[in-house]
Amino acid sequence: MEIQKLLNTQISDVAATSLMTLYCHALESQSKDPILDDPLAVEITDKLNPELSQSDNKLYQSLAKGKLEKKLVVHVAMRAKRYDDYTRNFLERSHNGIVVNIGCGLDTRFHRIDNGKVIFYDLDLPEVIAVKRKLLPETDRYRFIPSSVLNYEWMEAITQLNPDSVLLMAEGVFMYLKEEEVKSLVLKLQSTFPGCELIAEFFNAAWLKQPLRAIINRKLQRDFKFGKDATFKFGIKDSKDLDSWNPGIEFLDDWFYLDEPEKKLGLLRVLKDIPFFRKILWTARYKLN
Ligand SMILES: C[S@@+](CC[C@H](N)C(=O)[O-])C[C@H]1O[C@@H](n2cnc3c(N)ncnc32)[C@H](O)[C@@H]1O
Structure with a gap:
């Protein structure tokens, strides 16, 4: 066959x-x-x-x-569940809300959270959206954007809808970009979608320095079998770091894997009281005013 x-x-x-x-x-x-x-x-x-x-x-x-x-598997599933919950919560608060999943990959969030009303955009590099198009149908409310998030023209399709409220999420994405790219993107999101909510996963900048960087790269390449160009480039020290990027960026709350009472985390849960381990990768939520 x-x-x-x-x-x-x-x-x-x-x-x-x-x-x-x-x-x-x-x-x-x-x-x-x-x-x-x-x-x-x-x-x-x-x-x-x-x-x-x-x-x-x-x-x-x-x-x-x-x-x-x-x-x-457990970490990635916990993260997906958490971002589903963030999305449902946003949709409960904003009846005509638009959701943009930045760096959506082949994730099927729209189908997990669809409330029958949401307009949901899946944005990723053209090569990923090309695969997605063969697997999932686009509809009036489920739309694909084949573009780098850094090519800001994608924002026009959304501003044309004049949305009341916008949720932008970047789940496992920002760490693959450069610092200046993430900063300029966040400022552009702020000026284009004033009042929007941004939810993103962050990598700890301390782990970008040697020798920790080598440990992370070995993990990505040897254990996860990622190609050599899929490395982490961007990190922050604290969720509140973004507040200093521009007036109006407002940190709301954050979420750490190890704080969850998830039995599948097993022994990792004992590390939750050690900030160095608790805060390697985490998610933070912002209002961009
Ligand atoms: C680890 S995957 C995460 C996928 C999805 N968010 C999930 O959690 O299942 C990282 C994704 O970010 C996307 N990505 C990386 N750089 C990007 C860029 N500049 N513009 C759009 N997407 C990007 C990759 O193509 C990939 O699909």
């Missing part, structure tokens, strides 16, 4: 990380007491498996075999 080619072009190392999070969602959904219920992710991975298993790419091969570190 001929294998359907879904990935056909060689995707970049950063874009390929979207396959890893998709497989985490699918694997966790099929586990006992799943943190995340994502049947569509399971369906998509079933479609991708034949192609990935024939590839000579190490990441693809381990994904097709379902060989992913258990703790990684």
